[in-house]
Amino acid sequence: MPLEFASAANRTILARHHQYRIDEALAESRYRSRFRNWDRLATVRNNPIRPLGDSGELFFTPELVRSLDHPILAGADSRTREAVLVHRLYEYLKFTIDLEQSAVIPVTGHISRGMAGLELPELMRADAFKIVTDEAWHAQFTYELMREVRTRTGIAPALPTVPAFTEVLARIHEELPSQIRGLDEMLFAIVSETLISSG
Numbered sequence: 001m002p003l004e005f006a007s008a009a010n011r012t013i014l015a016r017h018h019q020y021r022i023d024e025a026l027a028e029s030r031y032r033s034r035f036r037n038w039d040r041l042a043t044v045r046n047n048p049i050r051p052l053g054d055s056g057e058l059f060f061t062p063e064l065v066r067s068l069d070h071p072i073l074a075g076a077d078s079r080t081r082e083a084v085l086v087h088r089l090y091e092y093l094k095f096t097i098d099l100e101q102s103a104v105i106p107v108t109g110h111i112s113r114g115m116a117g118l119e120l121p122e123l124m125r126a127d128a129f130k131i132v133t134d135e136a137w138h139a140q141f142t143y144e145l146m147r148e149v150r151t152r153t154g155i156a157p158a159l160p161t162v163p164a165f166t167e168v169l170a171r172i173h174e175e176l177p178s179q180i181r182g183l184d185e186m187l188f189a190i191v192s193e194t195l196i197s198s199g
C-alpha cells in the first residue's frame with residue numbers, strides 16, 4: 001500500500017513537472033526578443049564617447065530652469081545665469097548616473113541571474129544581461145560628459161553625495177510588508193527607466 005501511494009505521488013510529481021516543462025517551452029516560444037540585433041545596434045558596441053561640441057551653445061535649456069525667473073537671477077549678468085545652467089546640467093547628469101547605478105542596474109542584474117522572483121524564459125534573462133550593459137554604458141558616458149563640462153567650464157559640481165531619492169526609496173522599502181518587499185525596487189526601475197526612455 002505505501003508503495004502504491006508512493007508511485008501515485010511520483011506520477012503526480014512527474015505530471016506536474018511535465019506540465020511545467022510544457023508551460024516553460026510555451027513561454028520561450030512566445031517571447032519575442034527586442035534584442036536580436038543588439039550586437040549590431042547597441043550604442044556601446046558602435047558609438048564611442050563623442051567629445052563635447054564647440055558651438056558655444058548653452059549647457060541647459062533656460063526655459064526649463066525656473067529659478068532663472070527669480071528676481072535675483074533675472075537681473076544677474078549672463079555669466080552667472082550660464083553658471084546656473086551648468087549646475088542644472090550637473091544635477092540632471094548626476095541624477096541619471098545615480099538612477100542607473102543604484103536603481104536600474106541592481107534590478108536588471110537580479111532579473112538576468114534569475115534572482116528577481118520571476119519565472120522568465122531563458123532568452124528573456126539573456127536579454128536582461130544586455131540591458132545591464134546598456135544601462136552601465138548610459139551611466140559611464142553620462143559621467144564622462146560631466147567631467148568634460150567641468151573641464152570646459154571650470155565650474156565644479158556641487159551636489160549631495162547621496163541622492164535624495166535613494167533615501168526615500170530605502171524608507172519605502174523598509175515600510176513594505178515582507179511579502180511584497182522588493183516589488184518596490186522593480187516598479188521604480190521600470191517606471192523611471194520608461195520615463196527617461198520616452199522623455
Ligand SMILES: [Fe+2]
Nearest residue numbers: 100135138193
Ligand atoms: Fe538607462
